[in-house]
Amino acid sequence: xxxxxxxxxxxxxxxxxxxxxxxxxxxxxxxxxxxxxxxxxxxxxxxxxxxxxxxxxxxxxxxxxxxxxxxxxxxxxxxxxxxxxxxxxxxxxxxxxxxxxxxxxxxxxxxxxxxxxxxxxxxxxxxxxxxxxxxxxxxxxxxxxxxxxxxxxxxxxxxxxxxxxxxxxxxxxxxxxxxxxxxxxxxxxxxxxxxxxxxxxxxxxxxxxxxxxxxxxxxxxxxxxxxxxxxx
Amino acid sequence: xxxxxxxxxxxxxxxxxxxxxxxxxxxxxxxxxxxxxxxxxxxxxxxxxxxxxxxxxxxxxxxxxxxxxxxxxxxxxxxxxxxxxxxxxxxxxxxxxxxxxxxxxxxxxxxxxxxxxxxxxxxxxxxxxxxxxxxxxxxxxxxxxxxxxxxxxxxxxxxxxxxxxxxxxxxxxxxxxxxxxxxxxxxxxxxxxxxxxxxxxxxxxxxxxxxxxxxxxxxxxxxxxxxxxxxxxxxxxxxxxxxxxxxxxxxxxxxxxxxxxxxxxxxxxxxxxxxxxxxxxxxxxxx
Numbered sequence: 001x002x003x004x005x006x007x008x009x010x011x012x013x014x015x016x017x018x019x020x021x022x023x024x025x026x027x028x029x030x031x032x033x034x035x036x037x038x039x040x041x042x043x044x045x046x047x048x049x050x051x052x053x054x055x056x057x058x059x060x061x062x063x064x065x066x067x068x069x070x071x072x073x074x075x076x077x078x079x080x081x082x083x084x085x086x087x088x089x090x091x092x093x094x095x096x097x098x099x100x101x102x103x104x105x106x107x108x109x110x111x112x113x114x115x116x117x118x119x120x121x122x123x124x125x126x127x128x129x130x131x132x133x134x135x136x137x138x139x140x141x142x143x144x145x146x147x148x149x150x151x152x153x154x155x156x157x158x159x160x161x162x163x164x165x166x167x168x169x170x171x172x173x174x175x176x177x178x179x180x181x182x183x184x185x186x187x188x189x190x191x192x193x194x195x196x197x198x199x200x201x202x203x204x205x206x207x208x209x210x211x212x213x214x215x216x217x218x219x220x221x222x223x224x225x226x227x228x229x230x231x232x
Numbered sequence: 233x234x235x236x237x238x239x240x241x242x243x244x245x246x247x248x249x250x251x252x253x254x255x256x257x258x259x260x261x262x263x264x265x266x267x268x269x270x271x272x273x274x275x276x277x278x279x280x281x282x283x284x285x286x287x288x289x290x291x292x293x294x295x296x297x298x299x300x301x302x303x304x305x306x307x308x309x310x311x312x313x314x315x316x317x318x319x320x321x322x323x324x325x326x327x328x329x330x331x332x333x334x335x336x337x338x339x340x341x342x343x344x345x346x347x348x349x350x351x352x353x354x355x356x357x358x359x360x361x362x363x364x365x366x367x368x369x370x371x372x373x374x375x376x377x378x379x380x381x382x383x384x385x386x387x388x389x390x391x392x393x394x395x396x397x398x399x400x401x402x403x404x405x406x407x408x409x410x411x412x413x414x415x416x417x418x419x420x421x422x423x424x425x426x427x428x429x430x431x432x433x434x435x436x437x438x439x440x441x442x443x444x445x446x447x448x449x450x451x452x453x454x455x456x457x458x459x460x461x462x463x464x465x466x467x468x469x470x471x472x473x474x475x476x477x478x479x480x481x482x483x484x485x486x487x488x489x490x491x492x493x494x495x496x497x498x499x500x501x502x503x504x505x506x507x508x509x510x511x512x513x514x515x516x517x518x519x
Contacts, residue, residue, distance in 0.1 A: 026474060028456050028506075052476045066490055069473040107446045108484040125476075 023064060029053040029122070035159035036152055040126065042086070043094050047175060048126035050157035051083060058120045067116035072101065072125055074112050081127070085115050088122040095124065129158070129176045136173045138186070145189040151175060151201070153182035178205070252290035252320060258354065260293045266321075270301045270311065270350070272333075272343035279311045279333030279349070285321035293319045297367055298360030300336050301349040308343045309434060310336035312355060312385075314363055314377040334378050338386040338436035342428075358413050359384040365409050373398045374433070376406065382436065383410070389517055391419035420514055421445030421487065440496065440518050443489040449503050449512035454480045457511065459487065462500045470494070472501075491518050 034053040041047050052072060058064060072083060086095040101113035117123065138149050151173065152159035162173050182201040187194055253265075260266040269282040279301065285291050294316055301311040311333030321327060335342070336355070354360060362380055371377070376395035382388040393407055411418050424442040428435035451457060459473040472489055487501065495518075502513040 022468060022471065024471070026458070026471060028474075028476065054474075054476075066492070068471060071473060071475045071485075073475060073477065073479055104486075106484055107486055108482075110483075 022059070024056055024058045024068065024120075026068060026117075027055045029055055031157045032152075032154055034122075034124065035157045038088055038095070038122070038124075039150075039152075039159045039161050040157060041095070041160055042126075043096060045162075047158050047160045048084070048095075048128055049176070050159075051125040051127055053122065053124040054117075055122045056117050056120055063119040064117070067118035070115050070117055071104065072113045072115075073106075073110065083113050083125045083127055086124050086126055088124070095126070098123075101125070127156075134175055134177060136175050136178065138173075146186055147189055147194065148185075148187035149173065150185040150187075151178070151182055152185075153179045153201075252292040253287070254292050254294070257293055257295045257299060257352070260291065261352070265291055266293060268352075270348070270352075272303075272308075272311070272347045272349065273345060279313075279331045281329045281331050282326065283319060283321065283329070284326040285324055288323045290323060291321050293321065295319065295331070296354065296360070297363040298355040300353050300355050301333070302336075302351040302353070303343060304348050304350050307341060308347055309340045311343075311349060312336040312381050314381065315367055332374075334374075334381050335434040335436070336381060336385050338382045338388065338438075342430065342432045342435045355381075356384050361413060362406075362410055366406060369402060369405065371398065371402060371406070376403070378433070380406070380410070386436075389419065389423065389519075390416065391421050391423045391517070392425070394422040394424065419445075420447075421516065423518070440491045442491060443487065443516065443518070445487045445514075447485040447487055447501065447503060447512070447514065448482070449485075450482050451478050451480055451503075451505075451511065454478065455506055457506075458504050459485065460502055460504055461489070461494070461516070462502060462513075464498050466500070469499075494518055 031050055031053060035050050040050045054070070056068065083101055085098045085101050087098050088094075089096045098115075101115045103111065104114040105111050113125070115123075136151065138146065147164050148161060149164075150159070150161040156176065158176055160173055160175060178201055180200070180202040183198060184201055185196055185198050187196045189195075255263065255265060257266075265285065265287050267284045267286060271280045271282075272278075273280055281295075283293065295313055295318075297314055297316045299313045301313075303310060311331075312335070313331065314334050315332065317329070317331060319327060319329060359381065362384070363377070366377065366380065373395045376393070376398055379388065379393045379395070383390060383393055390407065390410065393410065395403060407418050410416075421443050422445065423440050424444075426437045426439040426441045427433075428437045447459065454477060456474065456476050457478045458471050458475070460468045461470040461472055463469050472487070473485070475483075475485065485503070497518060499516040499518055500513050501516050503511045505511060
């Protein structure tokens with residue numbers, strides 16, 4: 001009797017019915033998390049602004065025959081003039097440029113961009129930094145042995161990571177306009193082990209007393225670890 | 233006086249010589265003023281009409297749009313006249329005319345060579361009215377005529393009434409006319425079908441290939457929405473589009489969906505937000 005009831009419940013719950021399996025799963029990714037994890041630099045290390053990121057996983061095959069249409073509508077406040085379409089290449093850990101998005105006009109005359117996703121991976125729309133030639137240079141005591149510098153900020157979503165090439169010298173980092181709450185992560189060696197310091201840009205640079213925000217030479221306040229930032 | 237009499241007689245004679253009696257095909261049949269013979273010819277996909285004037289006077293016979301010519305065995309498609317043809321016949325004259333015949337039954341076989349179509353009748357009243365309206369609009373799209381005919385003869389969905397070789401305004405006007413006659417709403421999408429394997433335009437493949445339409449809805453807040461295809465049970469069978477950061481407000485999204493690998497049946501297209509809530513649904517018949 002009990003087994004019959006259980007059987008009926010299972011049948012009623014569609015446990016025996018096969019629900020259609022979607023050929024893929026699509027997920028829109030959090031911009032800050034994506035920027036932090038993958039940075040927002042192209043293959044040459046040039047920073048870009050992250051607009052939108054997504055992941056697609058294909059079930060049961062390599063790529064989709066009929067791709068998924070992804071549309072990026074024009075934002076009301078800001079127009080993306082030249083959005084570019086990238087795919088994360090995990091083998092070389094960099095964003096690789098794909099075919100250009102297609103301009104499309106919706107039936108009511110609104111414009112945007114359209115790409116077709118067919119193969120699995122992580123993809124993103126980026127916008128090149130417009131007109132900014134600001135750069136950031138890290139000056140730190142040689143004995144600190146800084147090996148990496150990472151600067152990430154929101155709105156616009158830009159995240160750059162640079163490695164130290166020579167002992168005591170650090171490359172100049174191209175960057176857009178630095179914001180007060182940009183996160184700075186300095187990785188240095190202490191007794192052969194990597195350690196990191198996190199701080200906000202506001203703690204290292206006197207935004208208030210800077211003569212002009214867009215002036216090329218920027219002076220940062222030294223931190224407790226006696227690092228001195230300047231940008232030019 | 234003599235001159236006036238002569239003028240009047242001359243006028244009467246001329247009038248008698250020039251004026252032909254105007255008859256519709258229906259009237260001519262009822263009055264037994266004509267005898268006709270219709271045969272099919274493959275390759276040219278045409279209807280061969282042989283018509284003879286039984287009268288001793290000139291007649292002008294109008295073959296009406298919406299007239300059906302039925303094949304004697306009933307196994308093959310009837311021919312349908314979509315655009316009226318006027319045939320002038322002298323007394324006792326017999327003429328042979330090629331006419332454009334459309335398919336009057338999408339489920340029947342395409343006619344072979346030399347089949348006889350010895351029965352005729354007028355088609356459904358609504359079909360005749362729509363064909364007349366299309367003639368008045370001077371529409372020449374063969375594809376559209378055929379699809380309109382199948383809509384009335386075989387109940388093909390209104391969404392199938394579309395044509396690539398016609399401007400959108402004229403097409404819209406034709407559909408609106410049909411909707412007004414049928415007291416129905418226009419379809420939000422159009423559906424296209426594959427060509428028949430035989431390559432014969434008079435044959436209906438029954439294989440839907442493409443859906444095109446516009447999805448109009450209100451998005452209550454700026455967020456990413458997806459366009460999905462759901463089956464009759466409400467289960468999502470395909471995610472068709474994703475619109476990243478769709479702005480708040482009224483939206484009109486274009487839909488261009490290939491039906492390859494989508495089984496025939498009833499579906500629903502819906503716009504879904506990130507929480508999986510459906511913002512709007514539209515019925516879709518992929519058949």
